[in-house]
Amino acid sequence: xxxxxxxxxxxxxxxxxxxxxxxxxxxxxxxxxxxxxxxxxxxxxxxxxxxxxxxxxxxxxxxxxxxxxxxxxxxxxxxxxxxxxxxxxxxxxxxxxxxxxxxxxxxxxxxxxxxxxxxxxxxxxxxxxxxxxxxxxxxxxxxxxxxxxxxxxxxxxxxxxx
Numbered sequence: 136x137x138x139x140x141x142x143x144x145x146x147x148x149x150x151x152x153x154x155x156x157x158x159x160x161x162x163x164x165x166x167x168x169x170x171x172x173x174x175x176x177x178x179x180x181x182x183x184x185x186x187x188x189x190x191x192x193x194x195x196x197x198x199x200x201x202x203x204x205x206x207x208x209x210x211x212x213x214x215x216x217x218x219x220x221x222x223x224x225x226x227x228x229x230x231x232x233x234x235x236x237x238x239x240x241x242x243x244x245x246x247x248x249x250x251x252x253x254x255x256x257x258x259x260x261x262x263x264x265x266x267x268x269x270x271x272x273x274x275x276x277x278x279x280x281x282x283x284x285x286x287x288x289x290x291x292x293x294x295x296x297x
Contacts, residue, residue, distance in 0.1 A: 162275065255291035
């Protein structure tokens with residue numbers, strides 16, 4: 136079964152930027168908990184969960200953005216507001232996620248918001264792990280990489296948001 140085209144875009148990006156990474160093919164999963172059971176050698180806390188939300192940013196108005204938190208954490212809208220002054224936050228609907236990502240299903244969204252024109256806001260906690268792992272554009276395909284290389288390549292804004 137062919138994967139979503141963004142899977143290859145991420146692999147190419149990581150290869151071109153000289154990042155260490157490994158890949159996993161597995162049964163389709165939707166949640167971080169389901170994925171952690173299939174990614175041998177990686178804990179739930181190493182999962183980089185990518186969420187698309189809409190929020191109001193001072194001077195920019197309402198727009199979609201990407202939130203990235205550890206697989207064992209929940210995103211906290213109040214902390215996002217406090218750290219980055221983003222208000223009126225709501226999760227994107229499944230239809231909005233599909234439109235923004237050109238057909239990626241929820242649960243398969245990778246933490247590379249730049250591929251979709253989204254700014255990335257990452258929780259500081261994901262960088263407590265040497266390596267992170269995430270669904271890479273498909274619910275049945277994951278990539279693991281070093282967290283500092285993720286920071287270097289994806290260029291997220293980092294704060295306490297979980």
